Amino acid sequence: MSPGDRRLLPVHAPRGVGMLRGSQSFPDAARTALADTQLRRNLGHATATIRAKRAAVVGEVADWEELREAGRSIKADTMARLDDLLIQLEERVVAAGGVVHWARDADEANSIVTRLVRAAGADEVVKVKSMATQEIGLNEALADAGIAAYETDLAELIIQLSGDRPSHILVPAIHKNRAEIRALFARTLPGVDPDLTDDPRELAAAARSHLRRRFLSAKVAVSGANFGVAETGTLAVVESEGNGRMCLTLPRTLITVMGIEKVVPTFRDLEVFLQLLPRSSTGERMNPYTSLWTGVHAGDGPEAFHLVLLDNGRTAVLSDEVGRETLHCIRCSACLNVCPVYERTGGHAYGSVYPGPIGAILSPQLTGVEDNASLPYASTLCGACYDVCPVKIDIPSILVHLRAEHVEAQRRERRVPTPEAILMAAAAWTLADPGRWQNAQTAIRAGRALGRRRDKDAGRIRALPGPLAAWTAARDAPRPPAETFRQWWARTRGGAS
Amino acid sequence: MSSRDVVLARIRSALGPVAPVPTVRAYRRDSDLDEVAVVERFAERVDDYRATVHRADPGGVAATIAAILVAAGARSVVVPEGFPERWLAALGDDVAVACDGGDLPTDELDRAAAVVTGCAIAIAETGTIVLDGSADQGRRAITLVPDHHVCVVAADRIVATVPEAIALLDPTRPLTMISGPSATSDIELDRVEGVHGPRTLDVVIVGA
Amino acid sequence: MNRGSSVALFVTCLADTLFPDVGRATVAVLERLGCQVVFPPSQTCCGQAHVNTGYQRDALPLVRNFVATFERYDAVVAPSGSCVGSVRHQHAIVAERAGDNALAERARAVASRTFELSEYLVDRLGVTDVGATYPHTVTYHPTCHSLRMLGVGDKPLTLLRNVRGLTLLALPAAEECCGFGGTFAMKNVDTSTAMLADKIGDVLATGAEVCAASDSSCLMHIGGGLSRLRTGVRTVHLAEILAATDGAA
Structure with a gap:
């Protein structure tokens, strides 16, 4: 490829637009979240509830592992011929009366949607909850163009009314409890009943009446898509409240923004994903509503349908053979609910619209690992995410891979190695040779001096020096023994091997 | 160069040469349940969503529908143009029936107390009804805007599994899969029935 | 039953240095069950901490040393799930990333014979009662x-x-x-x-x-x-x- 063709190479999602980069590193942002006891209580309760629900409905599916394998293989097949499938999807959507737009990045997608809304003569849109449009910062771009975007999913409405950021893929307001939501509605919803209680039933009813007029009068709706079927041009939106059906059915113009990885080859593939997604996501056998539409249906639903196919860094993810399977994600959020890190820090600490384990691998790949360098380290590699992933994304292995990518990027970009890199290189040099390692063990044994010999603290070190002080901030360290294992072996079995 | 060409070129350069990936489909397509058990399973799973299940033989459908609407105090009901007239025969004179041929204004749908439709397919394992816009189901808006949906499901339309249902559906039609009344778990992950879609769902199983 | 087997102990760098009792106990259990335990002295560390922190290139000599040390044995046993996990799931990846496919092959072969202690006892030796007494x-x-x-x-x-x-x-x-x-x-x-x-x-x-x-x-x-x-x-x-x-x- 000639240098002039550089724009044909995959590129990361641009800076300065959208919600993929946080302003703080994960450990710093996590510290703030960990100090918020109300937040930790809310999260602990919510994640425990959804974990139990998921486990129950997954447990009753005898062929769950076969479904996961099918999901994994369909997605791997999809990625291997993504170009052909997108072309096919485009053909079928156009043949069914839709219009297809291609967006290289967030800026282009935002300007396409803005132009389409204006062309429809609207200055407001109703929105179905969509990760892709949050990722690209569509609401902010529309606002800059004088177009009001109204979120209609209950949780998204809560987030929008409070000027907050979403903290979960499925339940963006998971960090708020009913009392906080009641107070918010009482303050922000015009004409709300002053006797509104914090019963979730009443809060949902308040949202219903607040949005009713808006649904019935909206001219333009914007949605994402859970799946786009190449074979038929069919789009799918999976939801619970009916706000999705309202947006997909009532306005005259429908604009759907879909990441290019959401395509699936055949209509039949939905039989796999419509089993995997609801059980993994909300912990239901099936979500209340799934809408499937193909282009424009005469006399039923919108008269104009636009599909915006979004890259925004996805081709960069695709270009990494190890990280590629991150694009298999169907956004169920099961990995968030089982993650011991997410459960304690919540979603905001991840800085991106994609939190939790999937966010820790997706965001750095979309932006380039150096723009989200602390995220691959935001995991103990406990593997709970991999176990529940409905499409078997090996999240721990990809985390380890991205850590290596980060270290290598640092090595390339820095003249002077980081202190950590020096330490790691020294440790590796020592451990690569048994003789050097034995000398080092002798040095470590000198650490015995730090521990008490007698009294109740015998055998424990309560404060370590230098970088190891982080360890003893909350934990004691063991006092090195008088004799290493290999010394004991040599002394007692000398020469036995 | 168009964005389309750029994105497609990026994909090709990202992939490089790739081997085809075989798709593995070792999952179940059907179930061991016999026809009676399939209907039972469907009724049980619909009930789990806090929808109400009614059973009727073909001669009793009209009376069942009438009883549901009376119990709900519904005075105005929408039906799609192709809905069997005989199933409305038991409605009292005080119930206004609006027949939608695609022309009822949304505001009128909003004022209607209920909608009564048929369904294309139902899925037992997930307690799902699927509408495909056929004449007895009508356009999507009529089963969405009214707050109460009564859906008549012929027992022979009930299949056991999701794969069996997908095989019978026509992707060129607008499809809506409905599993219970509209719901949300957005507040503390407590499931609450009834947000924007119909807050009440009655399913009438006919025959078997 | 597979008693009288010869087992190479991979004690792990952590147990070797800070928790030698764990190594001694592993030897005691295996010997009580009739195994011949050897301790290859050239062993050091599996490299897990390096790999998991992103220093795969630095881990390469550790992988090489592990493979060279243990590839001559029929069974390798370690009293650590995570070190065995690293051997089984990471060593070949580290070698491949460095472009050393021959090492990756050898690493896979050693990995297939490397066991965590409870796996070895139950799966290989077929023992579920090791004859221990521990009144706690x-x-x-x-x-x-x-x-x-x-x-x-x-x-x-x-x-x-x-x-x-x-x-x-x-x-x-x-x-x-x-x-x-x-x-x-x-x-x-x-x-x-x-x-x-x-x-x-x-x-x-x-x-x-x-x-x-x-x-x-x-x-x-x-x-x-x-x-x-x-x-x-x-x-x-x-x-x-x-x-x-x-x-x-």
């Missing part, structure tokens, strides 16, 4: 890598249930990570500590005298917290319990 109340933390990377299932619990005098107390939320995670414990010290606090709460809720596990690293973390809080609960490696015949350990 014990709760068992299954550790993430044993559980999910290796899939050892309830093998450690089966072994513990057959120890005379031992009362096994179920650990609430047992399968949840303790928050160690190697350098995670340093890089994300606040989150790590929050996870540790919950794990300690669960351990204390059992009322057990001893918290056991099959990984010295997790035990060092949990034990460090239990000690800091002066709870009086001890951490003991599974191997030490299985080696005990008179209630000592």
Whole structure:
């Protein structure tokens, strides 16, 4: 490829637009979240509830592992011929009366949607909850163009009314409890009943009446898509409240923004994903509503349908053979609910619209690992995410891979190695040779001096020096023994091997 | 160069040469349940969503529908143009029936107390009804805007599994899969029935 | 039954240096069951901490040393789920990333013969009662890598249930990570500590005298917290319990 063709190479999602980069590193942002006891209580309760629900409905599916394998293989097949499938999807959507737009990045997608809304003569849109449009910062771009975007999913409405950021893929307001939501509605919803209680039933009813007029009068709706079927041009939106059906059915113009990885080859593939997604996501056998539409249906639903196919860094993810399977994600959020890190820090600490384990691998790949360098380290590699992933994304292995990518990027970009890199290189040099390692063990044994010999603290070190002080901030360290294992072996079995 | 060409070129350069990936489909397509058990399973799973299940033989459908609407105090009901007239025969004179041929204004749908439709397919394992816009189901808006949906499901339309249902559906039609009344778990992950879609769902199983 | 087998002990760098009793106990259990245990002295470290922190290039000589040290043995046993996990799932990747496919092949071959202690006892030796006596109340933390990377299932619990005098107390939320995670414990010290606090709460809720596990690293973390809080609960490696015949350990 000639240098002039550089724009044909995959590129990361641009800076300065959208919600993929946080302003703080994960450990710093996590510290703030960990100090918020109300937040930790809310999260602990919510994640425990959804974990139990998921486990129950997954447990009753005898062929769950076969479904996961099918999901994994369909997605791997999809990625291997993504170009052909997108072309096919485009053909079928156009043949069914839709219009297809291609967006290289967030800026282009935002300007396409803005132009389409204006062309429809609207200055407001109703929105179905969509990760892709949050990722690209569509609401902010529309606002800059004088177009009001109204979120209609209950949780998204809560987030929008409070000027907050979403903290979960499925339940963006998971960090708020009913009392906080009641107070918010009482303050922000015009004409709300002053006797509104914090019963979730009443809060949902308040949202219903607040949005009713808006649904019935909206001219333009914007949605994402859970799946786009190449074979038929069919789009799918999976939801619970009916706000999705309202947006997909009532306005005259429908604009759907879909990441290019959401395509699936055949209509039949939905039989796999419509089993995997609801059980993994909300912990239901099936979500209340799934809408499937193909282009424009005469006399039923919108008269104009636009599909915006979004890259925004996805081709960069695709270009990494190890990280590629991150694009298999169907956004169920099961990995968030089982993650011991997410459960304690919540979603905001991840800085991106994609939190939790999937966010820790997706965001750095979309932006380039150096723009989200602390995220691959935001995991103990406990593997709970991999176990529940409905499409078997090996999240721990990809985390380890991205850590290596980060270290290598640092090595390339820095003249002077980081202190950590020096330490790691020294440790590796020592451990690569048994003789050097034995000398080092002798040095470590000198650490015995730090521990008490007698009294109740015998055998424990309560404060370590230098970088190891982080360890003893909350934990004691063991006092090195008088004799290493290999010394004991040599002394007692000398020469036995 | 168009964005389309750029994105497609990026994909090709990202992939490089790739081997085809075989798709593995070792999952179940059907179930061991016999026809009676399939209907039972469907009724049980619909009930789990806090929808109400009614059973009727073909001669009793009209009376069942009438009883549901009376119990709900519904005075105005929408039906799609192709809905069997005989199933409305038991409605009292005080119930206004609006027949939608695609022309009822949304505001009128909003004022209607209920909608009564048929369904294309139902899925037992997930307690799902699927509408495909056929004449007895009508356009999507009529089963969405009214707050109460009564859906008549012929027992022979009930299949056991999701794969069996997908095989019978026509992707060129607008499809809506409905599993219970509209719901949300957005507040503390407590499931609450009834947000924007119909807050009440009655399913009438006919025959078997 | 496969008694009289020859076994190479991979003691792990951590047990070698800080927890030699774990190595001694592993030897004692294997020898009691009739194994011939050898300790190849050229062994050092599996390189897991390097790999998991992103230093795969630095880990390469460690992988090379591990493979060269252990490839001549029919069976390699280590008292650590995470080190065996690294050998089994990471060594070949490190070699491949460095472009050394021959090393990757050799690493895969060694990995297929490398076992965590409870796997070796139950699967290879076919033993579930190792003849131990340990008159204490014990709760068992299954550790993430044993559980999910290796899939050892309830093998450690089966072994513990057959120890005379031992009362096994179920650990609430047992399968949840303790928050160690190697350098995670340093890089994300606040989150790590929050996870540790919950794990300690669960351990204390059992009322057990001893918290056991099959990984010295997790035990060092949990034990460090239990000690800091002066709870009086001890951490003991599974191997030490299985080696005990008179209630000592």
